[in-house]
Every structure is written in structure tokens, then in C-alpha cells.
Amino acid sequence: MKAYACFNAGSSSIKFAVFLEREGQLVPASHGKIDNGAATPRLQAWSAEGALIEDRLLATDNAYATEMAAAIDWIEAHLAPAQLAGVGHRVVHGGNAHAGPALVTPVLLQELAELAPLAPLHQPHNLAAIRAIARLHPGLPQVACFDTAFHLGGPRVPRLYALPREFAEQGMMRYGFHGLSYEHLAAKLPALEPRAGGRVVAAHLGSGASMCAMLDGRSIASTMGFSALDGLPMARRCGSIDAGLLLYLLQEKHMAPKALERLLYQGSGLFGLSGISGDMRTLLASEDAAAREAVEVFVYRIGRELGSLAAALGGLDVLVFTGGIGEHAAEIRARVCAQAAWLGVKLDLEANAAGGPRLHAPDSAVAVWVLPADEEAVIARQTRALVQRMPAQIVRE
Numbered sequence: 110m111k112a113y114a115c116f117n118a119g120s121s122s123i124k125f126a127v128f129l130e131r132e133g134q135l136v137p138a139s140h141g142k143i144d145n146g147a148a149t150p151r152l153q154a155w156s157a158e159g160a161l162i163e164d165r166l167l168a169t170d171n172a173y174a175t176e177m178a179a180a181i182d183w184i185e186a187h188l189a190p191a192q193l194a195g196v197g198h199r200v201v202h203g204g205n206a207h208a209g210p211a212l213v214t215p216v217l218l219q220e221l222a223e224l225a226p227l228a229p230l231h232q233p234h235n236l237a238a239i240r241a242i243a244r245l246h247p248g249l250p251q252v253a254c255f256d257t258a259f260h261l262g263g264p265r266v267p268r269l270y271a272l273p274r275e276f277a278e279q280g281m282m283r284y285g286f287h288g289l290s291y292e293h294l295a296a297k298l299p300a301l302e303p304r305a306g307g308r309v310v311a312a313h314l315g316s317g318a319s320m321c322a323m324l325d326g327r328s329i330a331s332t333m334g335f336s337a338l339d340g341l342p343m344a345r346r347c348g349s350i351d352a353g354l355l356l357y358l359l360q361e362k363h364m365a366p367k368a369l370e371r372l373l374y375q376g377s378g379l380f381g382l383s384g385i386s387g388d389m390r391t392l393l394a395s396e397d398a399a400a401r402e403a404v405e406v407f408v409y410r411i412g413r414e415l416g417s418l419a420a421a422l423g424g425l426d427v428l429v430f431t432g433g434i435g436e437h438a439a440e441i442r443a444r445v446c447a448q449a450a451w452l453g454v455k456l457d458l459e460a461n462a463a464g465g466p467r468l469h470a471p472d473s474a475v476a477v478w479v480l481p482a483d484e485e486a487v488i489a490r491q492t493r494a495l496v497q498r499m500p501a502q503i504v505r506e
């Protein structure tokens with residue numbers, strides 16, 4: 110039996126999943142994650158039925174390579190009698206060249222490594238995972254599935270910064286991320302929501318957080334830009350910031366570029382504002398005034414971006430929440446929706462407390478849903494599709 114393994118290295122976790130090919134269909138076999146936000150990383154895995162089948166702390170130094178090796182070992186130990194036919198990876202940045210998944214080759218790896226400075230929390234880890242598997246299984250096809258690809262087909266104007274034209278020609282424009290998650294929502298929504306083809310804003314609120322405006326199931330705008338630093342405040346990233354402030358830090362405060370990078374990517378966001386934690390669970394449970402203010406800033410900025418994306422769409426028909434915070438923090442959803450009442454959003458508070466998936470009140474002008482993020486399912490589909498096309502490609506070459 111053929112199996113496909115998928116890896117999704119986010120900023121606070123490594124998620125992985127195994128899918129089997131049965132009667133021409135991909136079926137989930139198991140999935141797991143290594144939470145590396147905590148002091149001691151923890152590996153958990155679940156069966157397709159949702160039973161917890163592994164739960165242990167990893168005795169590591171929080172080194173990404175060790176965590177990745179633990180995920181690979183776990184998959185290999187639980188694979189039999191199936192055999193890996195391909196491995197898919199979430200690769201956060203694909204630049205302008207990749208509007209869809211790509212088969213990994215040495216040339217592609219080199220090209221993707223050049224994009225690492227645009228996504229320093231993700232891209233190096235994504236590529237390290239590909240290299241680790243290539244060392245273990247040199248002949249096994251691997252596929253890079255890009256977070257940027259879903260946004261690439263969109264209109265040009267929302268992608269342009271008001272810089273001289275040659276900057277965009279050199280690739281300095283908005284890309285947008287979390288595309289695998291948005292692609293999953295765009296595929297799931299039509300079966301649930303009659304207005305899925307209308308003006309939809311999706312909010313992926315996890316450690317990294319972004320929002321995407323979709324029309325007819327396609328991205329037309331995103332809060333993230335050239336890098337995964339833009340837009341909403343995140344666990345440890347600042348989100349949108351006045352470029353003048355960065356110049357001030359560099360020129361007047363003589364901050365070194367590397368220190369500035371650490372500040373913006375790892376010392377800011379919920380963590381920086383609260384001074385306590387980047388984890389929304391900790392902040393919501395805290396009585397501390399700075400923790401409360403950090404949550405207020407997060408909700409306020411989501412509200413501002415929602416207004417902006419609704420303007421880009423010319424109105425709002427559907428709002429969808431996903432990602433760790435979007436899926437599990439009913440309080441955040443309630444506060445975002447209360448702030449969006451002016452757009453016609455009205456929540457069914459009981460449905461929201463119960464976790465949905467349908468969240469809107471019967472008289473709400475805007476449909477509101479919460480759906481689980483499943484980037485791994487998209488990775489599996491994209492990987493299998495490319496691997497299946499491989500023999501034909503090789504014949505052509």
C-alpha cells in the first residue's frame with residue numbers, strides 16, 4: 110500500500126501526517142505534532158479516529174534537527190505494511206516562480222534557500238526537513254507545497270508597494286502566506302455555506318496569524334506581504350509597523366540589523382506586548398494588565414484588517430476562523446465579531462461557545478464559521494498529484 114507523509118513546520122510547531130492510498134483515494138492514517146513553543150518539546154500523535162497513540166516529552170535541546178528526526182522516526186516506525194511513495198512539505202516562501210507545488214530537485218532547493226531571509230522563522234526549517242529526508246531516502250520523491258502559491262494568481266494592484274517600479278520587477282512585492290490553510294478552507298466551505306463563492310474573509314489565527322480576502326474561492330488580498338512579518342500582531346512577530354520606526358531604530362538607536370530581526374520576529378507581538386507569553390491560552394488566563402492589553406491589541410488589529418479586507422471585497426458575506434487561536438479561543442472570536450457588528454456580523458453566542466462550526470445568528474447579515482486548519486491534507490493532495498504525474502514527466506525529459 111502506498112503512503113504519503115506530510116510535514117508542516119510552523120513557527121511554534123512541527124505538524125506531520127500520514128495518508129494512505131486506498132482504492133484511488135487518499136485517506137488519513139495518523140497525524141501528530143511537536144510543540145516546540147514550550148521549554149521541553151512534546152511529541153503527540155493521533156490515529157485517524159482521533160485516539161492519542163503517542164505522548165512523550167523529547168529529551169532535546171530544542172534543536173529543530175532533533176525534533177524533525179523524532180517526527181521522521183515516529184512515522185517510519187508506524188508505517189508498515191505501507192511504503193512511502195512520496196513526502197510533501199509545507200514550504201513557506203515560493204517567491205514569484207511557483208503558483209503550484211514543485212518536485213524537489215537540487216536546483217529548486219538552491220532557489221528556495223535564496224528566499225530564506227524573507228521567512229527566517231520557517232524557510233530554513235522547511236528546507237532542513239527536505240534535506241533530512243533526502244539523506245535518509247535518496248530516491249524518494251519529495252514535493253514542496255508553497256504557502257505563497259494560493260495568493261499568486263490574484264490581481265496585481267493589491268500586491269504592489271508604492272516603491273519605484275524596479276523594486277517590484279525584482280520581486281519586492283506582497284506575496285501573502287498561510288495559502289495551504291486558505292486553500293483548504295476554500296475547498297471545504299462550498300459544502301457548508303451557500304455564499305462560499307461570494308465575499309469571504311478568512312482569519313488564520315495561530316502562532317503566525319494572517320487574514321485573506323477571497324472572491325470566488327480565490328485570494329485577492331492578504332494581510333501578510335513580502336515576508337511573514339506583515340499584518341496582524343502574532344505570537345512573537347509585530348505585524349504591520351511604520352517603516353519610519355525601523356529607520357529610527359537603525360539610525361538613531363544604532364540597532365544592529367540582526368538585533369532588529371530578532372526584535373521583530375521573536376521579541377514582539379503578544380509576547381513583547383504582554384512581557385509574559387506569546388501563547389494566547391496563557392494571556393487569556395492572566396489577570397495581568399499588560400496581558401489583557403496585548404489581547405486587546407490583537408483583537409483591535411484584527412478588526413482594523415477586517416474592515417480593510419471588506420473594503421477590498423466591496424462588502425462581506427462570510428467570515429471564517431481557523432488556526433490554533435481561531436479554532437479554540439471562543440472569547441477571541443466573540444470579541445472580533447462584536448467589533449465587526451457594523452459589518453452586519455452577529456454571532457450565535459451558544460454556538461460559538463460550543464465550537465461551531467456554524468457560528469452566526471439566524472438574523473446575521475454575514476455568515477460566520479470556524480473550521481479546523483488542515484494544511485497537511487492539502488500537502489498530501491498536492492504531493493500525490495505530482496508524484497502520480499512523475500513517470501510522464503520523466504518520459505518527456
Ligand SMILES: Nc1ncnc2c1ncn2[C@@H]1O[C@H](COP(=O)(O)OP(=O)(O)O)[C@@H](O)[C@H]1O
Nearest residue numbers: 119121122315316317388389390433434437438
Ligand atoms: N484553547 C486555546 N485557547 C486559546 N489559544 C489557543 C488554544 N489552543 C491553541 N491556542 C493558540 O494557538 C497557537 C498555535 O496555533 P497553531 O495554528 O497550532 O500554530 P502554528 O502557527 O505553529 O501552526 C498557540 O500559540 C496558542 O496561542
Ligand SMILES: CC(=O)OP(=O)(O)O
Nearest residue numbers: 119120286315317337
Ligand atoms: C507563515 C506563518 O506565519 O506560518 P505559521 O503560522 O505556521 O508560523
Ligand SMILES: [Mg+2]
Nearest residue numbers: 119120315317
Ligand atoms: Mg501554522
